[in-house]
Each structure stands twice: as structure tokens, then as C-alpha cells.
Amino acid sequence: MYYSVLIQNVKVIKITSLAPGRTCLFGDHQDYLGLPVIACAINRNIKLVAEENQTKTFVLNMIDINEKRVIDIDATFEKLEPRDYFASSLRVLRRHGCIPKVGYDITVTGDIPINSGTSSSSALLMAWIQFLITAFGVDDEVTPEFIAKMGYASEVLEHGEPGGMMDHFSIGVGNIVYINTKDPFSYKIIGTNLKGLITGVSGVPKETIGLIGELKGNALMAIDMVKLHFPDFDLNTSEIGDIDRYRNCLPDRLIPFFEAALRNYHYTKEALKEFEKPVLDLKRIGELMNQHHEVLRDLLKITVPRIDDMINAALRAGAYGAKIVGSGGGGSIVAISDPEKEASVIEAILKAGAREAYGVTVDPGVRIIENIEI
Secondary structure, three states, rough: HHHHHHHHHHEEEEEEEEEEEHHHHHOOHHHHHHOEEEEEEEEEEEHHHHHHHHOOEEEEEEEEOOOOEEOOOOOOOOOOOOOHOOOHHHHHHHHHOOOOOOOOOEEEEOOOOOOHHHHHHHHHHHHHHHHHHHOOOOOOOOOOOHHHHHHHHHHEEEEEEEOOHHHHHHHHHEEEEEEEOOOOOOOEEEEOOOOEEEEEEEOOOOOOOOHHHHHHHHHHHHHHHHHHHOOOHHHOOOOOOOOHHHHHHHHHHHHHHHHHHHOOOOOHHHHHHHHOOOOOOOOHHHHHHHHHHHHHHOOOOOOOHHHHHHHHHHHHOOEEEEEOOOOOOOOEEEEEEEHHHHHHHHHHHHHOOOOEEOOOOEOOOOEEEEEEOO
């Protein structure tokens, strides 16, 4: 009798954390140069359902990839394994007063395509961070910006990876966000809705760490070489017309990386003007998206044949614009079309070889959707 009464009085905490994927509209390969990005969270997500247990461990069941991970809540992870973001985020959050006291059984599911350029790994990290903060608290004021900074520190700074902060701020802040990555850093939400937005998944795995590292290294080398000859050069105040002014001080192999930085910066600034208007001109945004993609394809050379086929098919079917998303070498595309032609564009992308294609809407960002005692 005593045993049954005890069980009835046990209260189990259940927390459900949800984090969206993201798509980059403008500014691919720009954030690690201190240049701005326009990105948006999209309504594909990673869901983390956590129920308190009595084991002093986090038991993570990642259903979609058939993997299980058990983490001692007292683990400090003095040495990190490559890309172990569960560990690095625990390490980062401990510095901010987030100290796990109890264990949880955690089920992870999602509908963001893996390794596709729409940030499935960053979404998982952000859902995990949101859960840890909700369960155990922090010493800081919890804001979307704080959660985004924790994600960036956990994924990029702790592991010394070459990426930027676009993923963490677009997922953490949500909506359509303009991210100014130069110092001093700033961001602003520039929209909550974008009609005719389409994602196409190529099924070709993207290449992230190595490709980003190579492109970043070449771009920074080109910029440093320009500064060597022109000490007053400032990338953040550069204009597209500066390409011809400075190209002669660069070796041929570095010119495309310098030109790509200035052109993509120009298209991002032009796109910001459109997003700040009272009524969006989808056709104009599409035109700028096409120009941005030409740089990614022809100068940075990060596309593959299937990506090019998908983009060409989308444009032939009536899309206003389309571009590759993310690091490149595979992954996904984003397209924008007249909403009335969305179905035709999706069908064309699929016929061009896409593994998946679907319309998406803008998402409000990482959040807790359930926090209850059972």
C-alpha cells in the first residue's frame, strides 16, 4: 500500500522543445567575412521531448537516425570529440550557471532533411539548448539573442569550426531576419511572412566543414592582399564598383573570391531595401536571388549538376528566382514564385531529380511548446 501511494505522488516533468530549420535567402558565404545575411526560419523542425527520469543521465533516443546516446549529467567534457554539440553546449551553458540536477529520457524526431543545407544539425543543437535552459535555468536573461549566442558558441567557437552565426540567429530569432555580422553585431526582424517560398532537396549530401574552410580562407587571403596594397580598404563599406579598382593587385586565382564577396554583399543590401518596403515585390526579390546564385555557381563554384537542373527547372516553370542554399556541394535550393504557380514549380523541381520539394512558411523560431508536470 505504501509503495502505490508513493508512486502516485511522484511528479514527472515533461518538456517539449521545438526548433525550425532555416533557409538562406541572401548572403551565403558572407557571415564568416563579417558581412550581412538575410535568412529565415522555415516550418520544418526538430522536436525534442524530454521526460524527467531517476538515473542522473540524459538518455537521447534519436529515432530518425536510429541512434542512442547516454550522457552523465555531471560530465564536464574537458576534451571534446569533433562535432559533439551535445557536449560542447553543456560545457558552454555550465559557464552561464546552467547546472543539470536530474536526468531526462529524451526522444528526438524531425522532418528537416539531414545534410541538406537547411540546418538540421543546428536545429537539433538549438532545441537541446532551449531544453537545457528551460529545465535548469541560467544566470543570464533568456532572450532569443542569448539562445542564439549559446548556439554559436557551442557549434563554432568551442569546436574551432569555420562557419558563421547565420544558422543560430535565424533559428533562435525566427522569422525573416537581417543579421549584421560585423562588430558591433546587430540583427533585426524584417518580415514574418513570405509567400511562394519553396524548398527543393537534391538528395546529394552537402559538403560543409572542408568547403567552408577553403572558401573562407581564399576570401580572407584576397581581402588581406587588397589591404596590403590599399590599407584604407574596408570590406563593409565596399561597393560593387570596387571590383575593377582592386582586382589588379590580386593573383588570378583569388579574384573570384574577392569578386564574390563584393557582389553578394551588393545583392544582399539591395534585397534589404526590398524587404523594408511596405509591400514585397516578389519578382524583384527573385531577380536578386538569381544574381546571387550566379555568383555562387560561377565564381565560388559550389553547385552540382542536380542542383543546377533543379534551379533551371524551377525558373522554366515560372519561379521568379532560385538559388542554392548553404555551404554547397549538394544540399538544397530555395525558390520564390507567384503563389498561384507554386504547385507547378514544385512539380518541375521534382521532375528535375529532387528527392523532395515542398512549399514552406516562415517560422517564429526555437521555442518550448510544452512544459508540464505529469
